[in-house]
Amino acid sequence: MRRISRFLLALALLPLTALASEVKIDAAPINASDKLSLQRGARNFVNYCLNCHSAQYMRYSRLQDLGLTAQQIQDYLVPVGAKVGDTMAIAMTKQDAKAWFGVPPPDLSVEARVRGVDWLYTYLRSFYQDDSRPTGWNNLTFPNVGMPHVLWELQGIQVLQAAEKAEDNGERHGAPKLVLQSPGKLTPGQYNEFVADLVNYLAYMGEPAKMVRTQLGVIVLFFVAVLFALALLLKKEYWRDVK
Numbered sequence: 001m002r003r004i005s006r007f008l009l010a011l012a013l014l015p016l017t018a019l020a021s022e023v024k025i026d027a028a029p030i031n032a033s034d035k036l037s038l039q040r041g042a043r044n045f046v047n048y049c050l051n052c053h054s055a056q057y058m059r060y061s062r063l064q065d066l067g068l069t070a071q072q073i074q075d076y077l078v079p080v081g082a083k084v085g086d087t088m089a090i091a092m093t094k095q096d097a098k099a100w101f102g103v104p105p106p107d108l109s110v111e112a113r114v115r116g117v118d119w120l121y122t123y124l125r126s127f128y129q130d131d132s133r134p135t136g137w138n139n140l141t142f143p144n145v146g147m148p149h150v151l152w153e154l155q156g157i158q159v160l161q162a163a164e165k166a167e168d169n170g171e172r173h174g175a176p177k178l179v180l181q182s183p184g185k186l187t188p189g190q191y192n193e194f195v196a197d198l199v200n201y202l203a204y205m206g207e208p209a210k211m212v213r214t215q216l217g218v219i220v221l222f223f224v225a226v227l228f229a230l231a232l233l234l235k236k237e238y239w240r241d242v243k
Contacts (some may be wrong), residue, residue, distance in 0.1 A: 023141050023175070028121035029192075030200035032211055038066045041201025044194060046077045046088075048150055049108065052097070055088035057109035058205050065208060102134075102146050112202040120202060124151065124195045128158040128178050140178060155191045156184030 031037060042063055045055075061084050063073050070084050078084060097104040112120060123141040127149035130138035135148035140160065149155075158178045186194060204210075 023122070023126070025118050025141075026122045026125075028117040028199050029196050030117060030121075030203060032200070032204060034200065035067045037197045037200050038204050039063075039068060040194075041197040041199070041204070042066065042068075042077060044198040045108075045201055045205075046079075049198075050079075050088060050090060052090065052092060052101075052105045052150075053108045054090045055109045055205060056107055058088050058208070060084045060086060060088065062208050065212075066204075105147070108202060108205070110206045112199065113206040117199050117203050121195060121199045124198070125155070125192065126178065127152065127155070128160045129181070130160070140176065151191075151194075152184065154184045154186045154194060155188075156180050157182040 060073050060078050060082070061070070063077065064070060068077075073084050078086070082089075094104045115123075119141070123139060126140040126142075127137050128140060129136065132138075133144070135146070137145075137147075137149040137152070138160070139145040139147075157180075159181045161177050161179045163176055180188065184191065
């Protein structure tokens with residue numbers, strides 16, 4: 001009986017799996033060394049994501065690594081009542097989140113490492129209007145997602161255009177695509193840059209020490225190369241008179 005239930009569940013999920021497999025994942029145009037992009041991404045995260053999603057493993061003080069001062073962080077990014085040394089927590093409780101959204105929104109501290117930056121970049125640009133969903137929104141990359149499109153005022157309203165029909169047998173060919181029905185405050189190019197900055201920051205937040213580690217790695221390799229050259233010269237000098 002359990003096997004039959006699993007088989008029926010798999011059949012029910014086949015349409016969603018097929019739709020997700022047709023989605024093209026776009027490469028995220030991010031640069032981990034672009035501190036201005038990371039600063040804009042931190043601003044975007046605080047203004048649009050931190051209301052529902054926490055980042056409990058990230059402290060506001062780490063933003064100083066991006067070139068911001070403690071005073072700038074306190075004045076423009078830290079919410080009222082919090083301090084620069086606090087973690088990026090939210091006021092919403094898990095009980096309220098479950099009642100409002102069905103499930104508590106995930107913590108985003110390491111979301112970029114779990115999902116991948118390309119997936120996140122595509123996901124945040126793939127929302128479309130769907131009146132059949134409780135929130136009124138759906139997502140082409142993540143079908144039947146419970147998250148509403150909090151960036152719709154910036155991106156505008158997209159609708160899902162079904163695959164084109166062939167004239168001979170009536171079968172649909174090609175993948176569904178998103179069409180911008182109502183423009184938002186940003187142009188499509190500006191919105192893509194907005195999302196890229198946000199994803200860039202999410203990637204940084206998942207591993208803040210990555211840039212420092214990379215720089216140290218280069219220094220260590222250079223030091224090892226110098227030592228190798230000295231050792232080689234010492235070997236030649238030592239064995240020069242040995243026959």
